[in-house]
Amino acid sequence: MKTFLRLAGLTRPFAWWMALAALIGFATIGSGIGLLMASAWLITTAALMPALSALQVGITGVRFFGISRGVIRYAERLISHNTTFRILTRLRVWFYDAVEPLAPARLAAYRSADLLKRIVDDIQSLENIYARVLAPPVTAALVTLLMWFIVSHWSLAAAEGVLACQLVAGLAAPMLSARLASGTARNIAALQCEQQVLAVDMVQGMSELRVFGMVGDYTARLRQAEEKKLALQKRAAFIEGLHESLTGLAMNASVIWILYSMLPMVRSGATSAITLASVVFGVMASFEAFLPLTGSTQNIEADVRAGERLFEIIDAKPEVTAPEKPEPFPASTGIEVSNLTFTYPGSNRPALDGISFSVPQGGRTAIVGTSGAGKSTITSLMVRFWNPTQGDISIGGRNIDKLDPEELRRNIAVVSQRTYLFGQTIRENLLLAAPEATDEQLRQALSMSGLDSLQSRLDDWAGQHGMNLSGGEQQRLAIARMILQNAPVIVLDEATANLDAITEEALLDTLDRTSQGRTVLSITHRLHRMERYDEIVVLYEGKVIERGNHETLLGLNGFYAGMWRLQHEREA
Numbered sequence: 001m002k003t004f005l006r007l008a009g010l011t012r013p014f015a016w017w018m019a020l021a022a023l024i025g026f027a028t029i030g031s032g033i034g035l036l037m038a039s040a041w042l043i044t045t046a047a048l049m050p051a052l053s054a055l056q057v058g059i060t061g062v063r064f065f066g067i068s069r070g071v072i073r074y075a076e077r078l079i080s081h082n083t084t085f086r087i088l089t090r091l092r093v094w095f096y097d098a099v100e101p102l103a104p105a106r107l108a109a110y111r112s113a114d115l116l117k118r119i120v121d122d123i124q125s126l127e128n129i130y131a132r133v134l135a136p137p138v139t140a141a142l143v144t145l146l147m148w149f150i151v152s153h154w155s156l157a158a159a160e161g162v163l164a165c166q167l168v169a170g171l172a173a174p175m176l177s178a179r180l181a182s183g184t185a186r187n188i189a190a191l192q193c194e195q196q197v198l199a200v201d202m203v204q205g206m207s208e209l210r211v212f213g214m215v216g217d218y219t220a221r222l223r224q225a226e227e228k229k230l231a232l233q234k235r236a237a238f239i240e241g242l243h244e245s246l247t248g249l250a251m252n253a254s255v256i257w258i259l260y261s262m263l264p265m266v267r268s269g270a271t272s273a274i275t276l277a278s279v280v281f282g283v284m285a286s287f288e289a290f291l292p293l294t295g296s297t298q299n300i301e302a303d304v305r306a307g308e309r310l311f312e313i314i315d316a317k318p319e320v321t322a323p324e325k326p327e328p329f330p331a332s333t334g335i336e337v338s339n340l341t342f343t344y345p346g347s348n349r350p351a352l353d354g355i356s357f358s359v360p361q362g363g364r365t366a367i368v369g370t371s372g373a374g375k376s377t378i379t380s381l382m383v384r385f386w387n388p389t390q391g392d393i394s395i396g397g398r399n400i401d402k403l404d405p406e407e408l409r410r411n412i413a414v415v416s417q418r419t420y421l422f423g424q425t426i427r428e429n430l431l432l433a434a435p436e437a438t439d440e441q442l443r444q445a446l447s448m449s450g451l452d453s454l455q456s457r458l459d460d461w462a463g464q465h466g467m468n469l470s471g472g473e474q475q476r477l478a479i480a481r482m483i484l485q486n487a488p489v490i491v492l493d494e495a496t497a498n499l500d501a502i503t504e505e506a507l508l509d510t511l512d513r514t515s516q517g518r519t520v521l522s523i524t525h526r527l528h529r530m531e532r533y534d535e536i537v538v539l540y541e542g543k544v545i546e547r548g549n550h551e552t553l554l555g556l557n558g559f560y561a562g563m564w565r566l567q568h569e570r571e572a
């Protein structure tokens with residue numbers, strides 16, 4: 001109920017639109033009732049063969065309601081679709097605004113297909129909240145009231161019977177079908193999510209599944225989920241049919257009741273058979289208002305489930321928030337890391353444990369260590385994807401939590417070992433780093449990063465996740481982005497890890513040239529050309545175990561010297 005009220009609250013800015021659409025929905029059914037009543041009046045009166053002039057009222061009524069029903073129905077569709085799309089737009093903007101600050105820390109726990117389903121399908125399913133959940137009961141209540149006034153005008157007893165039947169169609173039947181369908185929409189949504197996750201995994205990991213011969217296994221899991229979903233959809237359809245039959249039964253019962261209570265009046269001459277026929281047809285037409293209530297009960301559960309899934313994300317507290325009054329990004333860019341400790345949520349071991357080091361303005365520091373030592377975690381903390389558990393990082397003497405996170409990220413160019421390339425052209429992938437860059441600048445950046453071959457292919461599609469490019473080309477594209485971003489601080493996180501020795505050499509030269517005068521933090525486990533660094537910080541299991549320049553560290557004959565010997569003996 002709480003979720004439903006929260007969802008309904010989101011549609012509050014459109015209350016007037018919704019009221020107007022419900023009113024026009026009521027007018028559509030009202031004109032349907034008028035059309036059938038006027039038709040019944042006309043046919044029964046005509047059967048008595050009066051003068052044509054006596055039929056004029058009926059003819060005009062049929063014409064009026066016939067035309068107005070079409071026009072009003074059109075207006076109703078127009079306004080209700082307009083309202084629905086306004087609500088949908090608001091929901092989408094609201095969700096994107098709320099999700100953006102949560103990335104990436106708070107979204108790491110969600111599978112991408114699941115997130116996609118929430119962003120696309122769950123919000124889409126909420127479009128029903130107005131058209132299929134909120135509007136039908138309002139229209140049904142107004143129609144019930146209208147029929148009470150019409151029928152009670154001729155017979156109170158008949159009106160009471162009609163009201164009873166309408167309460168069955170409007171309350172008892174929806175409550176019964178809601179009870180029978182309880183859990184169905186929720187389980188269908190869960191299965192759809194499972195299918196989507198499996199399908200995305202299957203498409204993205206098709207090569208691995210083929211290599212390991214697991215395609216059949218995944219297909220079977222997909223089929224199983226589909227079968228379970230079909231069984232639930234059949235159940236939902238059965239309940240919908242039952243609900244519609246109950247509505248039909250209630251309508252027939254109301255007709256029988258009217259005949260039962262009004263026929264004696266016709267016999268006694270208290271009312272005419274023509275009136276009786278009109279009332280019967282009018283009541284029959286009024287039950288059109290109760291049919292959409294089936295959808296109302298079934299959609300309410302699906303909407304509440306979708307709402308719960310969305311609120312679960314929305315209610316998460318962002319890991320990083322911008323300070324109310326951010327300080328400007330400093331002119332000098334020396335980095336100072338002091339006593340930095342960080343533990344990932346759910347982990348019982350700190351990824352970084354009280355580390356300290358500094359990179360002077362325009363200097364170069366390398367962080368080296370074995371896999372899992374915590375090197376990349378430093379990058380995530382530097383660009384404030386996470387906040388440190390303890391300790392702090394400052395740039396130019398200013399703690400980075402005093403800066404606007406977006407401005408901070410604009411001023412730190414990160415080249416990581418996993419470069420995400422969008423399924424767009426090479427040009428668009430480059431413009432991400434410098435939206436204003438000219439083609440000439442893009443070509444220059446490509447050339448500097450050793451990608452002369454791509455200079456004439458700016459309009460080529462990079463492929464899904466950059467699959468039309470080799471691993472080395474993707475890496476070099478990331479370096480081209482770094483060149484274009486032209487940031488004063490550069491973080492190279494295994495930037496040349498995927499390259500062959502010759503390309504790596506050339507690129508290290510490029511990086512050295514382009515990073516002149518900038519503050520560089522280079523994270524690597526490959527000890528290559530280490531004499532270029534002013535200081536090397538050696539990490540082991542989240543702790544700094546050695547530090548100094550290349551010569552000093554080799555002289556120590558400790559962990560670093562061991563790593564260096566191991567790599568160079570292997571390469572020799």
Ligand SMILES: Nc1ncnc2c1ncn2[C@@H]1O[C@H](COP(=O)(O)OP(=O)(O)OP(=O)(O)O)[C@@H](O)[C@H]1O
Nearest residue numbers: 108344347351370371372373374375376377378525
């Ligand atoms: N999102 C995460 N959630 C939980 N633990 C994580 C997460 N990311 C990394 N870790 C853990 O934190 C530790 C440090 O990881 P990190 O990626 O910083 O290591 P690394 O030195 O960069 O390793 P590599 O050289 O293999 O990339 C590892 O034990 C890793 O399993």
